[in-house]
Amino acid sequence: MGFFKDVNQLKKQAKEISKDWDPGAQARASLEQMKAMNASMEQATQAMADGVPGTAQVVTVGPTTGTMNFNPMMRVDLLVTVGGGGVPRPVSKDLVVPVVYASRVYPGATLAVMVSPTDPDAVAVMWDAPVT
Numbered sequence: 035m036g037f038f039k040d041v042n043q044l045k046k047q048a049k050e051i052s053k054d055w056d057p058g059a060q061a062r063a064s065l066e067q068m069k070a071m072n073a074s075m076e077q078a079t080q081a082m083a084d085g086v087p088g089t090a091q092v093v094t095v096g097p098t099t100g101t102m103n104f105n106p107m108m109r110v111d112l113l114v115t116v117g118g119g120g121v122p123r124p125v126s127k128d129l130v131v132p133v134v135y136a137s138r139v140y141p142g143a144t145l146a147v148m149v150s151p152t153d154p155d156a157v158a159v160m161w162d163a164p165v166t
Contacts, residue, residue, distance in 0.1 A: 067100060074129075075130075077158075078158035079158075080152075080156045081149055081157055083150075084150055085148030085149050086116055086148065087116075087117075087148060088114055088115055089146060089147065089165060090113065090114045090125070090147045090159070091142070092110060092112060092139060092140060092141055093113055094110070095139055095140060096110070103130075106130075106131050106136060107128060108129055108131055108139065109126065111125075112127065114147060123154060129159060144165045146165050147160060
């Protein structure tokens with residue numbers, strides 16, 4: 035009798051969950067997240083094409099907002115410095131962080147970046163580059 039009681043309990047729980055389930059809202063939220071990631075990737079592509087090298091210090095790391103090809107997507111606030119000096123500039127990015135480099139993303143860490151001279155918000159992290 036215990037098995038059938040558990041199955042009945044699961045059916046009741048599924049009915050309760052399905053009352054609040056809105057697949058349309060989830061699809062719209064996913065679409066907005068994909069648009070934001072496409073914009074972020076377009077900026078990173080621009081930075082890679084015409085960018086100048088710099089460094090970025092990680093200020094804050096937000097929670098993982100999803101995955102892309104099994105790599106976590108994170109909201110990261112950075113202080114970006116172009117060239118050998120200059121005034122650090124704050125930039126917030128949604129980054130797809132390769133799993134093998136996830137341990138590099140923590141507050142206080144320094145990352146090598148490329149920054150577009152035409153759009154200072156267009157920043158691409160050079161994951162495999164050493165930080166100088």
